[in-house]
Amino acid sequence: MSLKVTRRKFLQTASLAAASVPLAKVVSAENGFVRKPFTPPGSSAGTTTVTGGICEMCFWRCQLVGKVRDKKLVKLEGNPKSIDNGTAICARGNAGIKLLYDPDRLKYPMKNVGERGNPKWKRISWEEALDECAAKLKAVEEKYGPHGIAMFPHGASAKYPMHFFERAVGTHNVSEASFFQCRGIRDTAYVSTFNTAPGEHVDMANAKAILLIGCHFGENVHVSHLKRYLKGLENGAKLVVVDPRYSASAAKSDIWVQIKPGTDTAFLLAIMNYLIENNKYDKKFVAAHCDGFEEFQKGISHASLDWAAQICDIPASQIKEVAELLAANAPNVSIHPGRHVSWHGNDFQRLRAHACLTALLGAIGVKGGFVKPKGPKVKGISWAKGHHDGAHNLKEMADKYHFAPPGTPTELIRDACITGKPYPIKGCVIWGQNPMQTIPKPQKTVEALKQMDFVMCVDVMPTDITMYADILLPEASYLERYDYIKKGTQWNFADKHEQFISARMPLVEAMFERKDEVWITNELAKRMGHADKIPVNSLEEKVEKELASAGLSIAQLKKEDGIHIQPGKDPYGVSEDFEVLLYNEDIEDSGYPGVPTYIPVEEVPKGFARLVYGRSPVHTFNRSQNNVWLYNAMPVNPVWLNDESANKMGLKDGDEVSMVNSEGVKSTFTSVVKVTPGIRKDTVYMAHGYGSKNPMLTVGKGAGIDDQALITKIAIDPETGCSGMRNNFVKLVKSGKALDIPA
Amino acid sequence: MQYGMIIDLNRCVGCHACTIACKAEWEVPADKGRNWVHRLGPSNTPEGLASTYYPGLCNHCNEPSCVPACPADTIEKTFKDAKTGKTKTMEVAATYKDPFNGTVQIDKDRCLGCGACADACPYGARYVNTDLVNEEIGGEGVADKCSYCMPRVEQGLDPACVQTCLANARIFGDLDDPNSEVAKYVKKGAVGLTSAAVNIGPNSRYYGNKKDMHLLTSTSTPMEMPSASLRRSLMARMKPGFNKAKNLGFLGLAGAVLVKGLSEDDQD
Amino acid sequence: MDSENHSITLPEIYRFLAQSMHYPDPEWMNADFIQFLNAFLQELHWTDEADTLNTALKSSDNFLEDIQIEHTRLFINAVPHVAAPPYASVYFKGDGTLYGNIAEKTKQFYREKGFYLSKEDDLPDHIVYELEFLALLENTDKTGAQEFLEDLFRPWFTLFYSKVTKEARHPYYRVMMKLIDFFTREEL
Known part of the structure; x- marks a missing residue:
């Protein structure tokens, strides 16, 4: 590699320029080359099929095979052996190769020699990067304690480092x-x-009726989940879709309930009250499994059809129609638990209502009901749990959010960062998450990050948050590493009962200096004095050990085309001790309503509409914005606006608009209006995940409106501390003028 | 035998997997497509509020307007029936309809990239791939479109879009075989997008409920045949290195017509 | 070549140019290298370029780090964007992503000429590999080198050259681009 010419030798030549001139003779040599036109040969030409891929364009994680030609991944397909997704993968799954070969992907460790938010990057060695990360994190730990470190993880690769910081280092602030x-x-x-x-475990494929509240399948795509839904529809299931918008699912529905956003709990309470008052609930199931029926009945007795009709702005007769339809098809009904559910800050109560309705209909453990699959057992390997008490647990210190999910609510962490109370948080590790877009009010995140002593990010791609890193580390993508164990059963419980176990295996080698999570975490652990606690030496070893717990190995999986299939178990039935708490005393004792209760949301101010967001089938949040295929499939997120409102506002379909919210925050970018009768007048809608700000992205930057930037008011769910994000009100701005949205 | 594809709109969820799988399979430029999914509505129809999709692709028409539009030299090409082994020899330009399987294909090695075929298609199913310049001939690129994935089908695979469709909304097969699923769909009422002026026998057909079909046909049916850009095809014919002696007479003859067309073109 | 008085050959120049496009490491990006580059430019009578480089060198606290930051920004990841990824397939026949069909063709070309990449931690159409390959081929197969230049190198390099020239904030890469262009273009 090194040049054999020294300065001394060079100077011996009389004239380099003169010597170079004869090159002309060389370069004008005759050309005997015959050009052949290039024709794309197709993915089956000259490729080998590599098995063992597990997708991570989203977190459903379909099973893949790769078509590889001479070390280049040419195409991804569903693994034909899969009893989950089969040969099908979605648009994002298909576009995985454009993530793999994205020139914007992180390649080498980099150090920010500029400032946070306005970085100047310099490629450095892994040695230098790891030494610095470890030294800075250790310094924070020594000065402020382990709780001085906060971690924001996301995705399969973040679990292992998350456990390291939680269990070995000992911070609750994850x-x-x-x-x-x-x-x-x-x-x-x-x-x-x-x-x-609940997962999404409703047996839609075998249901007689399906109730979706806000779920918009088709716009939201998870392959085997949609297979269940479509199988149900094909089998004649009645579909009820509750949504302020005529969503992709509403378009396939038998009943579209055009509900006023935020009032779903009232709708559910009225249905349950109607079922009880009219003796249309499953008395046998309630008697056998439900606790607190009397308190429950009393607690919801106010929820008449008319009461809900007024709150929800829908006809009472429609609520009754839905209740009757559910009762008529009970217990074979799928009351879908939803997936993204942090909407209005009254969501814990709504989700309790989903669960209670499921129980009143007896729709548990029966065909079409809530049925958990009986999958295979595979033991996860990770860092051993340490002996950390509740001290410095922000959740406990605040004595709030008693029903919070594991970890610490984001708001408590950010507040502690900004105020230094109850204690300072000065070190931050961000792994595969983009809190600038996943967490509302990005301005607060910036403030929290700016006061840190040290910020490190690990990711596959640069995102908005990586601009705030001091050290930025490149991670191998899901196509280049071992890790996740994907296991489960066949998607349709009406089919032969089978279980599958598969492990993510690399389809191609990791390029540049990209490393996997176990390597990076272990190297940090060694430098931070936790070498003795390292549970595995490599990701491959971790997967090998996990598979061994199920009597399998990587070699065996490879032999079986990436997926091991074994006989399964009938998932139907309810154990005798299955207990449903219609009224939950613990919730009541913690100071919240123990019977599902509707808590009103803020009304839409005059001239504004409520901003509601949802999924686009071609994007997984902002993660896929820079993907050139997905970008071109839907370059912007049109703003859905009621046709009558648009008419009054003088807006036409396709007009370019931006947005301003009720707190005066403007969207950075613009989008186009979609004028349609398929949305309520008090609501505007757009797909989430657009309008990324990171200038490092060359494709996705500035495409569409970033709904997240407009979500400045967060309604915190009191029971859980989760962030409700549908309480923001916007006007549309055309040619610099904010237009009132008529009621 | 006539290959055809049915799109069952009752199943389609508009997820775009078909379009991206196609891009991967055939290295289609990111901003172009051999197939597409357009979201339609929500709009009011006489059957009620509706929202559906137009998953479009080449129709491999019975009387394709793209085939006669191709200005390339004709050559003799022998086709072979995959089933019976029977052969048939025809004079074809650079795009042709296969006499045995009914698909419309492009001979990429001989395509001039003039785009006349793309202009002639009322469905907009063709585009010129400028990454594939045929350097022996010159030109702007090479015409490209859906091939019904014949190279895959010949290996016993499904077309890439069919294979990846999670909804089983795309059904591929032989329309001439009354027992095939596609033929059964036609019997049930699957239709191509045709109008009084555009009735060239499309073999990609759609099936759905009344309101969705109303929305699809009212928004996505071509209502007139495109007028071919004569200027383009004239220019293609004048490409140096392409004027093989045997075609000079033909060129002169066509030239007179084309010059007339050119001046018409210039009027607008 | 008919000149008898030169001791630096075109293959050596290609290797030198390839070296110059590596990530700047103190192992090679040192005083010797800078001196050599300077002499090289002087011999070419590119005094303006030599002067610009010398000015940059003199006015900098850390010349190496300047070039490292510039290299990272231009070729790896940077703000306001990855300015000029040094891969053929980003520029030529494809979607602007890595490992397009031109990269495959390039790899095939290496093979046809009997060369394989010794390690595959980077893509076959990286400018460093292409220049190193030219150096090797120039020794054994001048016609092949010419084919490579015409069909696989120049079509993307010209676009890359103008991109770097436009985006570069440090004179080093502008000068190197000009040198590469000078030694690879059809007529000198």
């Missing part, structure tokens, strides 16, 4: 976006009712 801004409330609400987190 906040997963998937819990606090997404599905955590659902899990704790169901745990407080059924004593189990």
Whole structure:
């Protein structure tokens, strides 16, 4: 590699320039080359099929095979052996290769020699990067205690480092976006009712009726989950969709309940009250499994159809129609628990109502009802739990959010950062999460980060948050590393009962200096004095040990085309001791309503509409914004606006607009108006995940409106501390003028 | 045999997996597509509020307007029936309809990249891939479109879009075989997007409930045949190195017509 | 070549140019290298370029770090964006992403000429590999080198050259681009 020419030798030549001139003769040599036109040969030409891929374009994690031609990953497909997604993968899954080969991806460790938020990056060695991260984090730990370090993890690769910081270092200040801004409330609400987190475990494929509250399948895509839904529809299930918008699911529904946002709990209470008053609930199930029926009945007795009709702004007759439909098809009904549920700050109560309705209909452990699959057991390997008490646990110190999901609510961490109370937080580790977009009020996040002594980020791609890192570390992507164990059962419980176990295996080697989470964490651990607690030496070893707990190995999985399939168990039935707490005394004792209760949300101020967001089938939040295929599939997120309102406002379909919220915050970028009768007048809607600010992204930057920036008012759910994000009100701005939205 | 595809709108959820799988399979430029998904509505229809999708692709028409539009030299090409082994020899330009499987294909090695075929398609199913310049011939690129994934089908695989469809909303098969699923869909009422002026026998067909079909057909049916850009095809014919002697006469003859067309073009 | 008085050959120049596009490491980006580069420019009578570099050198506290930051910003990851990734497939025939079909073709070309990448921690169409390959081929197969230049190197390099020239904030890479262009373009 090194040049064999020294300065001395060079100077011996009389004239380098003269010597170089004869090059002309060389370069004008005759060309005997025949050009052949290039025609894309297709993914099956000259490729080998590599098995063992597990997708992570979203967190459903479908099973993949890769078509590899000469070390290049040409195409991703569903693993034909899969009894989960089968050969199907979604748009994002298909676009995984554009993430793999994105020129903007992080390649080497980098040090910020500029300032946070306005970085100047310099490539450094792993040695230097790790030494610095460890020294700075150790310094924070020594000065402020382990709780002086906060961690924001997301995704499969963040679990191992999260456990390191939680268990070995010993900080409670870990906040997963998937819990606090997404599905955590659902899990704790169901745990407080059924004593189990529900997942999305409703047997839609075999249901006679399906109730979706806000779920918009088709716009929200998880392959095997949608297969269940579509199978149910194909089998004739009646579909009820509760949504202020004529969503992709509403378009397939039998009943579309055009509800006023935030009032779903009132709707559910009225249905339950109607079922009880009219003796249409499952008395046998209630008698056998439900506690606190009397308190419950009394607690919701005010919820008449008319009461709810007025609150929800829908006809009483429609609520009755839905109640009758559910009763008529009970117990084979899927009351979907939802997934992203942190909406209005009254969500714990709403999710409790979902669970209670499921129980009143007896829709548990029966065809079409709430049914947990009986999957295989595989033991996870991670850092051993340390002996940390509740001291410095912000949640306990605040004596708030008694039903919070695991970890510490984001708001408590940010408040502590900014105020230094009850104690300072001066070190920050961000792993695969982009709190600038996952956590509302990014201005607060910036403030929290700016006061840190040290910030490190680990990611696959640069995101808005990585601009605030002191050290930025490049991680191998899901296509280049071992890790996640994906296990489960066949998606349709009507089919033969089978279980599967698969492990993520690399489809191609990691390039540049990208490293996996175990390597990075272990190297940090060694430098921070925790070498003795390291549970595994490599990610491959971790997977090997986990598979061994199920009698498998990586070699065996490879032999079985990436997926091990074994006989399964009938998931139907309810154990005798299954208990449903319709009224929950613990909740009441903690100072919250023990019977599901509707808590009104703030009304939309005159001239504004409520900003509601949802999913786009081609994006997973902002994670996929820079993906050139996905970007081109839907370059902007149109703003849905009621057609009559648009008419009064003088807006036409396709007009370019920006937004301003009721607190005066303006969107950075613009989008186009979608004029439609399919949305309420008091609501505007757009897909989430657009408008990324990081200038490091070359494709996604500035495309569409970033809803997150407009979500400046967060309604904190009192039971859980989760962030309700649908309490913001906006006007549309056209040519610099903010337009009133007529009521 | 006539290959065809059915899109079942009752199943389609508009997820775009088909379009991205196609891009990966055939290295389609990011801003172009061999297929597409347009979201339609929510809009009022006589059947009520509706919202559905237009997952579009080449229709491999019975009377394709793109085939006669191709100005490339014709050559003799022998086609073979995959089933019977029967052969048939035809004079074809750089795009042709396969006499045995009914698909419309492009001979990329001989395509001039003039775009005349793309202009001639009322469905907008063709584009010119400028990454694929045919250097022996010159030109701006090479025409490209859905091939019904024939190279995959010949290996016994499903077309890439069909394979990846989580909803099983895309069904591929032989329309001439009355027992095939696609033929059964046609019997049930699956239709191509045709109008009085555009009736060239599309073999990609749609099936759905009344309101969705109303929304689809009222928004996405081409209402007139495109007028071919004569200037483009004239320019293509004048490409140096392409004027093989045997075609000079043809060129002169067509030239007169084309010059007329050119001046018409210039009027607007 | 018909000149008998030169002791630096074109292959050596290619290797020198390849070296110059590596991430600046004190192992090679040292006083010797700078002196050599300076002499090289002087011999070419590129005095303006030599002067600009010398000015930058003299006015800097840490010349090496300046170039490291510039290299990171231009070629790895940077703000306001990855200015000019040094890979053919970002510029030529594709979606602007890595490992496009031009990278595959490039790798095939190496193979046809009997060369393999010794380690695959970077992509075959990285400018350093392409220049190193040219150095090797120039020794054994001048016609092949010419084919490579015409079909695989110049079509993207010209775009890369103008991108770097436009984006560069430090003279070093502007000068190196000009040198690479000078030694790879069709007519000198």
